[in-house]
Amino acid sequence: MSARTQRAQGFVELRVEDPEAGSALAVARARLRDAAALADLRRLRLFELAGALPESAAISGLLHASTQFYNPAKERCVVRTSATDAAPLGGGEAMVLVFERGGERRPAAERWWRHEQQRRVEIREGVVWVIAAAPGADARAIAESLAPLRDRAHGLLANPHVQSYRVCAGGPPPLDWIAGASSPPGRRARRSA
Numbered sequence: 001m002s003a004r005t006q007r008a009q010g011f012v013e014l015r016v017e018d019p020e021a022g023s024a025l026a027v028a029r030a031r032l033r034d035a036a037a038l039a040d041l042r043r044l045r046l047f048e049l050a051g052a053l054p055e056s057a058a059i060s061g062l063l064h065a066s067t068q069f070y071n072p073a074k075e076r077c078v079v080r081t082s083a084t085d086a087a088p089l090g091g092g093e094a095m096v097l098v099f100e101r102g103g104e105r106r107p108a109a110e111r112w113w114r115h116e117q118q119r120r121v122e123i124r125e126g127v128v129w130v131i132a133a134a135p136g137a138d139a140r141a142i143a144e145s146l147a148p149l150r151d152r153a154h155g156l157l158a159n160p161h162v163q164s165y166r167v168c169a170g171g172p173p174p175l176d177w178i179a180g181a182s183s184p185p186g187r188r189a190r191r192s193a
Helices: 019-031 056-065 107-117 139-146
Strands: 006-014 038-051 075-080 094-100 121-133 163-169
Touching: 006 056, 019 038, 056 075, 056 107, 094 139, 107 121, 121 139, 139 163
Parallel strands: none
Antiparallel strands: 006 038, 006 075, 038 121, 094 121, 094 163
């Protein structure tokens, strides 16, 4: 990308209860000692766009116009175009980004965007788990312990053989959260905010 690269993020969440997040929460509470202080678990999809981008309202409209990104009938999308923009994160919550190493790019979405805007952009996608801790517990510590799957009793959210993860707590993540510094195979990508 050129020196004029702009970045944006779209956080997509189901409008109704997410069965995958509910299942992960139930498994964590039932089987993982590190989840004893886990109050809630939500799942979102994250799209990162990098390139010559229009203003925020136009980005929202474009994301809304294509099923490459989300279905507005059953999902909602929060767009961030500045590092100071809020992310869908409550006070005291932590986020765990999980993405497949080498598989985070979305070529079909990039082709659609190029057709609509006559501009080339890079689009990446990952899954974000939002972790809420019980009162007095540390959401970041819970996120760090639940993120990497180590064995049947430790970890849940990322398979370290094919996925990388990043934890963010204490504020919104960077706009290049997925595209940021990559890590060697088999290791986690640590880039905390």
